[in-house]
Amino acid sequence: MLRIKYRYLDLRNATLLRNLKLRDEITRTVRRVLHENSFTEVETPILTKSTPEGARDYLVPSRLNPEKFYALPQSPQLFKQILMVAGMDRYFQIVKCFRDEDLRQDRQPEFSQIDIEMSFIDEEELFQLVETMMAAIYKETMDITIETPIPILKYQDAIDRFGSDKPDLRFGMEIVDLTDTVAGTEFKVFADVLKKGGQIRALNARKSSELLSRKALDDLTDLAKTYGAKGMAWIKVNADGLQSPITKFFKKEMLDAMMSKLGAEVGDTLVFIADTPKVVADALAHLRLDIGKRLNLIDESKICLAWVTEFPLLEYDAEEKRYVAMHHPFTAPRAEDLDKMESDPGSLSARAYDLVLNGNEIAGGSIRIHQSDVQQKMFKLLGIDKEEAEAKFGFLLEALQYGAPPHGGIAFGLDRIAMILTGSASIRDVIAFPKTQKATCLMTEAPSEIDTKQLKELKLKFDLS
RNA sequence: GGGGUCGUAGUUCAGCUGGUUAGAACGCCGGCCUGUCACGCCGGAGGUCGCGAGUUCGAAUCUCGUCGGCCCCGCCA
Numbered sequence: 194m195l196r197i198k199y200r201y202l203d204l205r206n207a208t209l210l211r212n213l214k215l216r217d218e219i220t221r222t223v224r225r226v227l228h229e230n231s232f233t234e235v236e237t238p239i240l241t242k243s244t245p246e247g248a249r250d251y252l253v254p255s256r257l258n259p260e261k262f263y264a265l266p267q268s269p270q271l272f273k274q275i276l277m278v279a280g281m282d283r284y285f286q287i288v289k290c291f292r293d294e295d296l297r298q299d300r301q302p303e304f305s306q307i308d309i310e311m312s313f314i315d316e317e318e319l320f321q322l323v324e325t326m327m328a329a330i331y332k333e334t335m336d337i338t339i340e341t342p343i344p345i346l347k348y349q350d351a352i353d354r355f356g357s358d359k360p361d362l363r364f365g366m367e368i369v370d371l372t373d374t375v376a377g378t379e380f381k382v383f384a385d386v387l388k389k390g391g392q393i394r395a396l397n398a399r400k401s402s403e404l405l406s407r408k409a410l411d412d413l414t415d416l417a418k419t420y421g422a423k424g425m426a427w428i429k430v431n432a433d434g435l436q437s438p439i440t441k442f443f444k445k446e447m448l449d450a451m452m453s454k455l456g457a458e459v460g461d462t463l464v465f466i467a468d469t470p471k472v473v474a475d476a477l478a479h480l481r482l483d484i485g486k487r488l489n490l491i492d493e494s495k496i497c498l499a500w501v502t503e504f505p506l507l508e509y510d511a512e513e514k515r516y517v518a519m520h521h522p523f524t525a526p527r528a529e530d531l532d533k534m535e536s537d538p539g540s541l542s543a544r545a546y547d548l549v550l551n552g553n554e555i556a557g558g559s560i561r562i563h564q565s566d567v568q569q570k571m572f573k574l575l576g577i578d579k580e581e582a583e584a585k586f587g588f589l590l591e592a593l594q595y596g597a598p599p600h601g602g603i604a605f606g607l608d609r610i611a612m613i614l615t616g617s618a619s620i621r622d623v624i625a626f627p628k629t630q631k632a633t634c635l636m637t638e639a640p641s642e643i644d645t646k647q648l649k650e651l652k653l654k655f656d657l658s
Numbered sequence: 659g660g661g662g663u664c665g666u667a668g669u670u671c672a673g674c675u676g677g678u679u680a681g682a683a684c685g686c687c688g689g690c691c692u693g694u695c696a697c698g699c700c701g702g703a704g705g706u707c708g709c710g711a712g713u714u715c716g717a718a719u720c721u722c723g724u725c726g727g728c729c730c731c732g733c734c735a
Contacts, residue, residue: 247735
């Protein structure tokens with residue numbers, strides 16, 4: 194904690210200085226590549242309007258307009274789309290964004306985005322531009338030539354094979370579906386899940402018998418539980434037979450079928466999760482990563498980039514009892530799905546894409562909706578009625594009516610890219626003055642109390658009850 | 659909102675079940691050596707063990723509280 198308080202002293206540390214310099218090289222390269230490709234950097238407002246869909250906003254009270262607030266942007270999304278309407282065909286900006294949510298190793302309340310938007314493009318053109326940019330970044334900062342084009346992975350395949358929409362592709366150990374294989378089992382835990390329409394899936398941790406001790410398996414079980422699993426079944430394939438708390442519940446034929454599907458050999462450890470598809474995917478995704486680390490399967494020198502595409506357009510939010518946009522509400526559905534917007538919204542596929550680097554989401558974007566009527570339908574699907582849509586996004590709907598070119602874009606997490614390229618463990622190591630987990634700045638002691646005069650000017654008072 | 663973990667020298671950490679002057683490495687200072695390049699050798703300085711209370715003959719160690727850091731779940735369109 195001393196180190197963050199006296200950040201100016203810690204910054205004398207060679208590693209931090211090197212990180213900041215590498216970060217500078219990244220932004221310099223990005224600006225050069227984008228300028229070479231006819232992009233214009235345009236600044237958008239920091240004091241802007243609250244759009245309370247999504248993350249919590251940081252708010253700024255307005256002195257000249259008592260009881261009204263600006264919001265700090267969560268992203269320049271709407272401004273960049275409107276720039277497209279204005280005919281600024283190739284926009285970019287390296288820009289601060291703000292989200293008032295809890296912090297993580299890779300999450301700060303204010304973070305920097307490389308924000309890009311282009312008119313008259315499709316996914317392919319945008320991917321090419323991004324690949325040029327990523328190749329230049331790696332070449333100029335690390336002198337590494339990356340392979341292009343970057344492979345494309347469909348969202349559903351990513352979930353099925355890795356349990357995650359941001360898989361770490363530096364190692365294998367893919368998920369195996371055993372739901373059909375164990376149909377009719379007497380093992381109550383699996384049978385109950387099957388009855389409720391859940392899944393049984395598993396991983397084969399090859400040659401792990403020595404590293405995955407009983408204690409390690411208990412730790413893995415606890416890990417699975419943090420993602421909602423009730424437990425984790427396991428089988429160790431020893432030279433003298435199977436060691437497992439669950440094999441006794443299975444008939445030999447079924448057990449053989451499971452083993453063969455998993456390609457089990459002596460020395461392997463098999464771990465199973467049975468639950469709803471979401472829990473199975475979450476738990477196995479994290480088990481895969483954890484086991485990968487324990488077994489030292491991850492080649493740190495590898496650079497595995499992948500596009501993840503064909504995300505669902507909407508996700509059903511059980512708590513709010515409505516659909517929410519998986520990416521954001523301005524993302525275009527695929528053209529062939531347009532007629533299903535009313536009949537079967539849950540099945541819609543989005544023209545959205547993420548760029549994943551070694552298991553980290555480093556960028557995300559989409560082809561946007563450029564027709565006012567489609568945008569209005571989208572709001573309707575999200576349970577945003579006409580008045581609310583008008584109040585929050587009226588300026589966008591209106592702008593679209595003036596004729597917007599087809600457009601799309603992407604936003605990169607600059608801090609995350611810098612974190613990965615410098616090999617840092619935390620995003621804080623590539624930010625000159627980062628905030629703590631409670632979103633405070635130990636050096637300046639922000640946030641801080643303000644004096645009564647300031648409150649009065651802003652016509653604010655605290656409810657001290 | 660919840661769970662976990664940590665707080666000991668400038669830094670990274672060790673200090674087991676409570677027991678005399680709290681240790682190591684690196685760094686720092688002084689000296690010596692030097693064809694060195696993660697130099698080597700000798701010597702030295704440096705610590706309210708986060709804070710407060712309790713248990714005890716005795717607390718870095720146990721208990722409670724408190725402050726803070728970090729990690730995770732939720733959250734992050």
